[in-house]
Amino acid sequence: MKKKIIVTLVCVGIIAFVVFKLASNKKKINEKNQPAQVEDVRIPVTATPVSEEIQDIELIKTGMLAPFKEAKVLSVSSGNIQRLLFKLGDHVQQGQTLAVIDTRLLEIDLQKAESNASKLKRDLQTYTELLEGSAATQEKVNDIRQSYNDAQSLSQQLRRQIADATIKSPISGIIGNKAVEEGMFITAGGEIGSIVNLSQLKVEVYFTEAEVYQIKVGQKIKLTTDVYPDKPFYGTITFISPQANQAYNYQVEITANNDKNNPLRSGTFIYADFSRTTPQKVLLIPREALNASTQDASVYIAKDGKAVLRTIKVGAEFGSKIQVTEGLQTGEQVITSGQINLKDGTLINISK
Structure with a gap:
């Protein structure tokens, strides 16, 4: 009887030891299967605030040439066009007969x-x-x-x-469009063509409030184009709008004579140099903050410990800085180094 009790105790002890070992091994296995705790990795960068400074900006504006006069030739009566007396590109005089209706x-x-x-x-x-x-x-x-x-x-x-029924030219100029042919039927108010007068040209440009008070009607302006890079033209300010548009800009009109030897055409882009500078407040950032070219400009800003990608528009360069015209505000922190390791949302650590 005593022998049986000893055997039973030994068996219970062995079973208890096996259970303990199994439980211990399971705990170790579970600990090994737990994912490793990864600490947040922050990319070291340097940053500088967007600053607002006063800079002397050259008053050079871009605009598009428009004809001094432009008119559509309309038919007052309806009927078949019996005679058409003009071709595209013809020079016509005011009052000249252009078409006759049957x-x-x-x-x-x-x-x-x-x-x-x-x-x-x-x-x-x-x-x-x-x-x-x-x-x-x-x-x-x-x-x-x-x-x-x-x-x-x-x-x-x-x-x-x-x-x-005798349709006459309303202005002198060049036939720029021909809308009908001889024999066609035209209704009252129908267009037969258009005339542009290029003896003089107009340039429309827009000024901010700070700029518009730097100019006056009658001021002489130097005009240049990419078409004739070495040939300047000269015009005169003939109109300054007394009221700003919805964008708070003022329309300015410049009139210039067209050079017969180097004629300009309507729609040509032109640069108007007002031969003076005006002090303006501009937003500036370091040039090295840009991630790409000025044509596709973007920067990383530091916000809440992260790098946030921001698309911007830039303007003139002032030494090692460049003007920001859209996309940033004064005081925002732009990242100036370490951008190669960044993407939108990357954790960062700003180095002092």
Whole structure:
């Protein structure tokens, strides 16, 4: 009996030891299977705040040339175009006949209207004499007089329509567009072409409030183009808008004579040099803060311990700094080194 008890205790001890070892081994295995704790890795960078400084900005504006005068040639009457007297590129003078609309039907109607008016005039004379002899009524005379007046009005209207069938040039210039061909039907108000006058040219540019008070009407302006890089043109400020537009800019118009030897065409980009500088507040960042070229500019800003990618627009360069025209605000921290290791949202550590 005593031997059985000893064997039982030994077995229980062995089982307990095995259970303990199994539990210990399971704990170790579970600990090994736990993912390793990775500490946050922060990329060291340097940063500098966006600054606002006063800089002398050259007053050079870009604009587009427009014709001194431009007009559409419209038909007042409708009908088939009997004669078309111009071609694309023709030089025409104000009042010159450009097209003639077929008026044969109108001329027939005019003959009928004038014949009717002549008959009614004779009838009116006859019945007026009869009225004096009490052989006709006043009502009859009044009816004939009204018909005679209507016939005269119709004749005048037809003569005006025939005159309007001759379409004349509203201004002097060059035919820039031809919208019809001979024989085509055109309605009243239809366009037959357009004329541009390039003897003089206009340039429209826009100024900020700080800039517009630096110029005045009558001021001489130097104009240059990429078409004739070595040939300057000179114009005069002829208009300064008294009121700003919705963007708080003021329209300025410059008029210049076109050079016959080096003619400029409407739509050409032009640079207007106002030969002076004006102090302006501008946002500046270090040039090395840019991630790419100035054409596709972007920077990383430091925000809440992370690098945040920001697309910006840049302007003129001032030494080692460059102007920011859009995308940043004063005081924001732009990263100036370490960008090669960054992407949007990367954790960073700003080095002092």
